Amino acid sequence: MLDAIGVGSLQEIFDRQIPAAVRLARPLDLPAGMPEHEVYAHLRALAARNTSAEDELTFLGAGMYDHYVPAVVDMLMERSEFLTPYTPYQPEISQGGLQVMFEYQTAISELTALPVSNASVYEGPSAVAAAAYLARIANGKPKIVISRGVHPHARAALRTTAGAYGGEVVEVGLRDGVTDADAWAGAIDQDTGAVIFAQPNFLGAVEDAAALAQAAKDSPAVVVGSYDPIPLGVLKPPGECGVDVAVGEGQSLGNRLDFGGPSFGFFAATEAYLRRMPGRIAGETRDVDGKRGFVLTLQTREQHIRREKATSNICTAQALNALAGVVYLSWLGRRGLVELGELLLQRTHYARSALTAIDGVEALHEQPVVREFAVRLDAPVDKVIARCQDAGINPGFALGREYDEYPDGLLVAITEQRSKADIDRLTDVLGAAVAAERHPAGAHA
Amino acid sequence: MSETLTIFEKGAPGRRAFACPELDVPHVDGLLPDALRRAQEPRLPEVSEPELVRHYVNLSKKNFDLDSGFYPLGSCTMKHNPRLHERVAALPGHARLHPLQSPARAQGALELMWNLERALAEIAGLPHVSLQPSAGSHGELAGVLLTRAFHADRGDTRTKVLTPDTAHGTNPATVTMAGYEVVKLGTNPDGGIDLDDLRAKADEDVACLMLTNPNTLGVFDHNIEEIAEIVHGVGATVYYDGANLNAIMGISRPGDMGFDIVHFNLHKSFTQPHGGGGPGSGPIAVADHIEPFLPRPVITRDQDGRFDLDDDRPKSIGKLRGFQGNYGCFVRSYAYIRSLGAEGLKDASETAVLNANYLLARLKALGVADKLPLAFGELCMHEFVLSGAPMKRDLQIRTLDLAKRLLDHGFHPPTVYFPLLVDEALLIEPTETETRETLDAFAEAIADILREAKEDPSIAREAPHTTPVRRLDEAGAAKRPVIRQALD
Numbered sequence: 001m002l003d004a005i006g007v008g009s010l011q012e013i014f015d016r017q018i019p020a021a022v023r024l025a026r027p028l029d030l031p032a033g034m035p036e037h038e039v040y041a042h043l044r045a046l047a048a049r050n051t052s053a054e055d056e057l058t059f060l061g062a063g064m065y066d067h068y069v070p071a072v073v074d075m076l077m078e079r080s081e082f083l084t085p086y087t088p089y090q091p092e093i094s095q096g097g098l099q100v101m102f103e104y105q106t107a108i109s110e111l112t113a114l115p116v117s118n119a120s121v122y123e124g125p126s127a128v129a130a131a132a133y134l135a136r137i138a139n140g141k142p143k144i145v146i147s148r149g150v151h152p153h154a155r156a157a158l159r160t161t162a163g164a165y166g167g168e169v170v171e172v173g174l175r176d177g178v179t180d181a182d183a184w185a186g187a188i189d190q191d192t193g194a195v196i197f198a199q200p201n202f203l204g205a206v207e208d209a210a211a212l213a214q215a216a217k218d219s220p221a222v223v224v225g226s227y228d229p230i231p232l233g234v235l236k237p238p239g240e241c242g243v244d245v246a247v248g249e250g251q252s253l254g255n256r257l258d259f260g261g262p263s264f265g266f267f268a269a270t271e272a273y274l275r276r277m278p279g280r281i282a283g284e285t286r287d288v289d290g291k292r293g294f295v296l297t298l299q300t301r302e303q304h305i306r307r308e309k310a311t312s313n314i315c316t317a318q319a320l321n322a323l324a325g326v327v328y329l330s331w332l333g334r335r336g337l338v339e340l341g342e343l344l345l346q347r348t349h350y351a352r353s354a355l356t357a358i359d360g361v362e363a364l365h366e367q368p369v370v371r372e373f374a375v376r377l378d379a380p381v382d383k384v385i386a387r388c389q390d391a392g393i394n395p396g397f398a399l400g401r402e403y404d405e406y407p408d409g410l411l412v413a414i415t416e417q418r419s420k421a422d423i424d425r426l427t428d429v430l431g432a433a434v435a436a437e438r439h440p441a442g443a444h445a
Numbered sequence: 446m447s448e449t450l451t452i453f454e455k456g457a458p459g460r461r462a463f464a465c466p467e468l469d470v471p472h473v474d475g476l477l478p479d480a481l482r483r484a485q486e487p488r489l490p491e492v493s494e495p496e497l498v499r500h501y502v503n504l505s506k507k508n509f510d511l512d513s514g515f516y517p518l519g520s521c522t523m524k525h526n527p528r529l530h531e532r533v534a535a536l537p538g539h540a541r542l543h544p545l546q547s548p549a550r551a552q553g554a555l556e557l558m559w560n561l562e563r564a565l566a567e568i569a570g571l572p573h574v575s576l577q578p579s580a581g582s583h584g585e586l587a588g589v590l591l592t593r594a595f596h597a598d599r600g601d602t603r604t605k606v607l608t609p610d611t612a613h614g615t616n617p618a619t620v621t622m623a624g625y626e627v628v629k630l631g632t633n634p635d636g637g638i639d640l641d642d643l644r645a646k647a648d649e650d651v652a653c654l655m656l657t658n659p660n661t662l663g664v665f666d667h668n669i670e671e672i673a674e675i676v677h678g679v680g681a682t683v684y685y686d687g688a689n690l691n692a693i694m695g696i697s698r699p700g701d702m703g704f705d706i707v708h709f710n711l712h713k714s715f716t717q718p719h720g721g722g723g724p725g726s727g728p729i730a731v732a733d734h735i736e737p738f739l740p741r742p743v744i745t746r747d748q749d750g751r752f753d754l755d756d757d758r759p760k761s762i763g764k765l766r767g768f769q770g771n772y773g774c775f776v777r778s779y780a781y782i783r784s785l786g787a788e789g790l791k792d793a794s795e796t797a798v799l800n801a802n803y804l805l806a807r808l809k810a811l812g813v814a815d816k817l818p819l820a821f822g823e824l825c826m827h828e829f830v831l832s833g834a835p836m837k838r839d840l841q842i843r844t845l846d847l848a849k850r851l852l853d854h855g856f857h858p859p860t861v862y863f864p865l866l867v868d869e870a871l872l873i874e875p876t877e878t879e880t881r882e883t884l885d886a887f888a889e890a891i892a893d894i895l896r897e898a899k900e901d902p903s904i905a906r907e908a909p910h911t912t913p914v915r916r917l918d919e920a921g922a923a924k925r926p927v928i929r930q931a932l933d
Contacts, residue, residue: 001803001881004810010795013802013824014696017665022702028695029567033786036529043780047538049553051546054537062545063767072498078531080512081505086521087722092912093509093852097721100504103451106929110487116928120723122579125767133622153767160763164593164624206481236483249767259554260544260768261579262724274926280722285922292449293914297922303582303618308627313618316580316712320720330452330490330497336463338486343465345477350470368477389550397545420469
């Protein structure tokens with residue numbers, strides 16, 4: 001090969017191109033390579049030091065949920081033809097991936113009752129930031145009003161990006177578990193470019209989405225809803241609530257927990273925002289023989305064409321995870337999503353009733369809930385959680401980690417994998433843990 | 446052949462794959478007020494599991510993929526994705542680990558991330574790493590926001606970011622999102638940055654220079670030290686776009702070149718499969734003076750070797766996304782780094798550069814160079830750019846036609862019409878995991894297409910001929926967008 005190139009050594013290729021002063025004169029300080037079985041053993045040993053949803057009975061949610069991932073999803077995600085191609089820049093040999101995007105967009109459109117969906121963004125919290133950026137380029141207004149019911153990581157991601165383009169983030173607090181309607185209305189004015197709420201909110205409470213959207217109707221604001229997709233089988237969809245842009249975390253649709261990623265974010269909107277959307281969009285067309293086909297379309301929005309005038313910088317998104325999403329939704333099917341939503345509604349209500357019957361546990365709010373709810377503990381939350389974990393149960397998320405106003409709060413999530421028997425076990429273990437922390441041994445006669 | 450149908454056009458009412466668990470708790474009416482309830486169910490597909498499987502397996506067969514053939518897509522580093530990585534990423538201890546599990550019960554994950562951070566820091570030659578960004582462009586956004594925070598912390602307001610005209614589109618798009626103005630730099634005859642242009646434009650308003658090195662021409666900018674000196678001289682940061690890191694692992698380090706901030710594409714150099722457009726992962730490495738601003742949380746390790754997440758970072762730019770980043774990608778890339786080790790990574794980069802130069806030489810030897818000349822230089826790093834301008838003039842086929850005809854030969858075409866400053870550009874990146882036989886066959890295919898075009902250019906102009914569909918009406922798709930299946 002060196003002869004063909006016309007050099008005497010491999011070294012010469014580098015010597016002729018890279019100045020000696022910036023060459024690394026020593027080997028990288030990294031461990032030596034290992035054969036495949038040793039790498040497997042090492043990665044397995046690391047995995048064994050994690051307590052996964054397989055190792056404990058978990059009620060932890062707070063943005064990612066332990067729903068069952070059907071085997072067909074794994075099988076399809078592992079197919080070389082979906083796993084290993086790049087973004088479909090050559091549509092003639094990418095019809096599979098492009099049609100998947102088109103079907104995914106259709107499924108998200110149906111779920112949200114909004115006519116326009118892109119082919120995925122990174123994940124939920126950054127999708128909220130992306131929606132605010134869409135509002136910024138759509139109306140140029142500085143103020144972004146966001147409910148504290150939106151996921152704390154999404155609010156953080158919004159703050160990280162908004163300051164750079166002159167966005168001013170105003171948070172509106174919660175009252176009785178939902179966005180404070182008066183404060184919300186009071187915060188919205190003619191300088192407001194976006195208003196953002198979550199449905200259900202971080203405390204699991206179902207918001208009056210239509211009322212929150214209505215409050216922004218006389219302002220220039222783009223109404224953004226951050227939606228949890230699973231409850232949309234039973235909850236009124238954003239498109240019927242006056243929401244302009246619906247985004248959300250797609251993990252619970254057929255994606256693994258993966259310690260936080262990769263999953264996907266969905267991004268849907270009304271027709272008015274089609275040409276301001278971030279990310280890839282697949283469109284239907286015909287080939288020269290009149291045959292139906294799919295292409296990436298409306299690319300003049302995108303960075304590789306529009307460069308500094310692009311509507312977003314996103315390039316690689318989450319195509320494989322979005323594939324999992326549409327396969328999962330097709331697996332659930334039209335009735336399945338509704339049945340799943342009804343099941344979660346009933347079990348979540350049962351769990352809330354059972355836990356709040358414990359001495360020292362009360363509901364943090366009385367709002368309707370679908371698959372997650374918040375309670376207050378009359379005992380140190382971290383200690384109660386540790387006791388439960390020692391008994392093999394992860395009872396949920398300590399709200400105090402993110403909310404100063406709920407130092408005693410515990411957020412509990414229910415999926416179809418958590419049966420009545422599991423909930424009853426949680427009730428017993430949490431009850432014992434709370435009792436033990438309220439009345440430490442020897443504290444009273 | 447039957448008309449292409451979507452999953453929404455298949456199946457029948459009532460058909461299903463999912464069996465919902467029986468209601469095992471007492472049913473309670475009215476848990477959700479009607480005003481909050483969905484009135485009409487979403488019109489999702491109604492298919493059985495066999496139909497579902499068959500539909501998507503048949504769709505998969507309409508995709509070309511890296512496991513089936515050569516994929517020399519420039520700047521995308523389509524190297525082999527070892528299957529071990531899928532196996533280890535699927536271990537329940539990784540795959541079913543909740544991101545909010547308490548750090549004490551996620552020690553294996555945090556150790557993996559810590560080790561990956563240390564490895565990436567060593568490869569970059571910069572001491573601090575955040576794994577959080579979701580992809581390359583997200584890493585770029587992190588980098589420019591870090592730059593903004595760094596200047597703001599010193600009470601310094603700057604307005605401009607320099608990018609060369611060879612830059613990936615994500616660079617200027619990122620600059621705008623981060624609230625800066627883009628200032629373009631010209632390219633010199635060697636394919637590097639025009640130093641006079643840089644000196645003229647580098648002033649106290651400049652916050653940062655974003656650079657890829659080797660750049661998208663496959664050229665290593667040999668003035669890199671001087672470039673960094675000029676930019677640092679006006680108090681700005683130098684940002685390294687890691688899309689082309691595959692050329693220099695273990696050979697040259699961005700930190701040693703003078704860069705302050707680097708992003709990595711784990712889905713390029715570090716074998717995370719592309720997935721047809723993601724997922725990716727875009728960690729960043731930074732110098733000491735940027736470290737206080739890194740995204741939170743950061744991973745810490747105490748004297749006893751216990752790992753934790755530190756969210757108490759007052760100068761941090763904050764969070765770019767939820768949780769700790771795309772951990773599943775970290776598992777794969779960490780497995781890759783541990784498989785190859787220091788020597789293996791260097792060998793990968795050396796072979797990537799060798800393969801690119803060999804392919805370039807083969808094309809020359811086959812007499813292709815007068816129709817498809819190398820745009821800059823004589824040798825290349827891991828990729829190279831040809832100009833199709835003489836081919837268009839002499840053979841009446843465009844770069845697009847050549848690309849489409851390659852599909853009939855069973856190859857994925859190179860990146861086309863990028864970088865923008867090369868007329869009729871073809872950007873070719875073979876990677877280290879291809880054999881000499883494959884490179885030979887690809888070179889022969891290009892020579893064949895040129896010979897064929899001399900006889901009859903219409904064959905290439907009308908290509909492809911053997912794919913599931915032929916050329917598609919993209920203009921029509923954009924003019925009258927149909928972006929979802931119509932349902933009744």
